[in-house]
Amino acid sequence: MTGRPTLAVVGATGAVGTVLLQILSQRADIWGDIRLVASPRSAGRKLAVRGEEVEVAALSEEVFDGVDIALFDVPDEVAAQWAPVAAAKGAVVVDNSGTFRMDPDVPLVVPEVNPHAARRRPRGIVSSPNCTTLTMIVALGALHAEFGLRELVVSSYQAVSGAGRAGVDTLRRQLSLVAGTELGTSPGDVRRAVGDDTGPFPEPVALNVVPWAGSPRDEGWSSEEMKVRDESRKILGLPQLPVAVTCVRVPVVTTHSLTVHARFEGEVTVDKAREIIATAPGVVLYDDPAAGEFPTPADVVGTDPTWVGRVRRALDDPTALELFVCGDNLRKGAALNTAQIAELLAAEAN
Amino acid sequence: MTGRPTLAVVGATGAVGTVLLQILSQRADIWGDIRLVASPRSAGRKLAVRGEEVEVAALSEEVFDGVDIALFDVPDEVAAQWAPVAAAKGAVVVDNSGTFRMDPDVPLVVPEVNPHAARRRPRGIVSSPNCTTLTMIVALGALHAEFGLRELVVSSYQAVSGAGRAGVDTLRRQLSLVAGTELGTSPGDVRRAVGDDTGPFPEPVALNVVPWAGSPRDEGWSSEEMKVRDESRKILGLPQLPVAVTCVRVPVVTTHSLTVHARFEGEVTVDKAREIIATAPGVVLYDDPAAGEFPTPADVVGTDPTWVGRVRRALDDPTALELFVCGDNLRKGAALNTAQIAELLAAEAN
Structure with a gap:
């Protein structure tokens, strides 16, 4: 890559994606174009990054044209299908799913601990660890x-x-059910109040x-x-x-x-x-x-x-x-570590 | 002791005492008189045990007259002062405080694990362990x-x-403050909402x-x-x-x-x-x-x-x-284990 690298954020509308856009807006801006990508359902929405509104594109092969680094925060099966597509288009993928983490040809990187590992990436994919x-x-x-x-x-x-998001919404709903009650003192009383709403x-x-x-x-x-x-x-x-x-x-x-x-x-x-x-x-x-x-x-x-x-x-x-x-768990546990890996890759290229 | 032993429950109005009275009402009734004892502040209240209303007596030396077994669930300093008094009056004390647990002359008893230990009690005191x-x-x-x-x-x-009780009341109050809000997503937001009300x-x-x-x-x-x-x-x-x-x-x-x-x-x-x-x-x-x-x-x-x-x-x-x-933690972790120790002592006497 020459000049400022082009970044794609795949899964921009999710819980981690939302935090990632905040982090990209807060950290030193080393990026050229930042493309936001999500499922077709979320395409067309506009999200703020670096103080500008950016329209979300639907995930497709073309969206990776000219992308230097692609950050993926999507379900395992979506990463399994699309990370290799992005890599084949020449992007280095930083993937936050569980799909590739234990692949011996995919480094699993925490920039403070093993930054050197990111240099050997025969599949063009670098994984970011689980939040725990x-x-x-x-x-x-x-x-x-x-x-x-x-x-x-x-x-x-x-x-x-x-x-x-479903986890957060579930806790919020359950807290509204139990607050102001005497629940939590007899077997199964919380479960009966919550019913099937365990998210x-x-x-x-x-x-x-x-x-x-x-x-x-x-x-x-x-x-x-x-x-x-x-x-x-x-x-x-x-x-x-x-x-x-x-x-x-x-x-x-x-x-x-x-x-x-x-x-x-x-x-x-x-x-x-x-x-x-x-x-x-x-x-x-x-x-x-x-x-x-x-x-x-x-x-x-x-x-x-x-x-x-x-x-x-x-x-x-x-x-x-x-x-x-x-x-x-949304910052260092997910979004921040992928952003740090991307910065490491960008620095390596320069 | 001859006939049905006389039991005293010291700390009958507390969180553990309340559960202890329920447990004494649910388990096989081997007791003669059950006396309820608490601080002078709570004396005169009537509490249900074994389906009967019993008036709470103020803690005093006389309250242990004729008592065979005294169950104590009171703060450490109250146990330190009063358990030896009860023992000197001839009661075997089962104490749930931390005061005597590590005393080499006080057995620390869990009836399923070390029932034999209860037999050697030179101070007339048997301790029940911490709830954890x-x-x-x-x-x-x-x-x-x-x-x-x-x-x-x-x-x-x-x-x-x-x-x-103060711990339970504190959580209930805090839950009412945070339910229906978006709190829990920025540094210190829960602490600011709760203020000094950390109980x-x-x-x-x-x-x-x-x-x-x-x-x-x-x-x-x-x-x-x-x-x-x-x-x-x-x-x-x-x-x-x-x-x-x-x-x-x-x-x-x-x-x-x-x-x-x-x-x-x-x-x-x-x-x-x-x-x-x-x-x-x-x-x-x-x-x-x-x-x-x-x-x-x-x-x-x-x-x-x-x-x-x-x-x-x-x-x-x-x-x-x-x-x-x-x-x-209120049943086996406290009240139940003291009741079980009392039953063990009563069986030994017969």
């Missing part, structure tokens, strides 16, 4: 570089916007937590749990890393939280861990519980970094750390 | 008996009623999760996390057991949930683990995610057992199991 993986991986990458990671045990507190979730999420995200995999695991394990291993370059994950949905709109038990090669100290977290790019240390300082979704939502608090050394294992990590 | 410990300990006790526990990594999803919690709990419960302890740990570690070790008789815990409050009214990563002495199988869980007294296996079966607080609240789902063997460690456990 992204919530912790920047902080873990920094700690791994210093201490050498040996094992992870992770539990998630996942926001409903991880399931898109993309298998159970009510208002006044509840639901230990399930994604679809069933072998041996009782969920697809979301397998993604966190497999993607963390690939990004960190640790294909044998033991990773145990339980994914749980909570009644939070946006911002995933994770508890992380991380075991390293040798002894760790909290002081050194805090220093690494405090100085790592894209990570904020917010950790003084006696002063009421620890990250929560209500404060982290809408911000870019990974927030890390509750940093402790395991009392019974000097090689392990406990962390509580929060990150906006 | 109780959420998992019956299932873990059964698995430990078969497999031999070596390590625990636990994360909690704790209901607001763990902080008493017993350090941050808003509606549309949020808060990684803190209890008071600060050394090295960044919370008192609630230390309780789970220390009490689990004492109940299981494993004083060196490595236990890593992170406690998090969630916007659920009643029923605590926990993710548990449990490592054992040797290889485990999911089939054997499921058999143990399915047959252990006080535990229900509810585990078929492909059919939508896993426990959630909305279904477990108001029930007695520990519900266990998401049973998996760690993919990278054949000696470890992953579990998701739910239990009503």
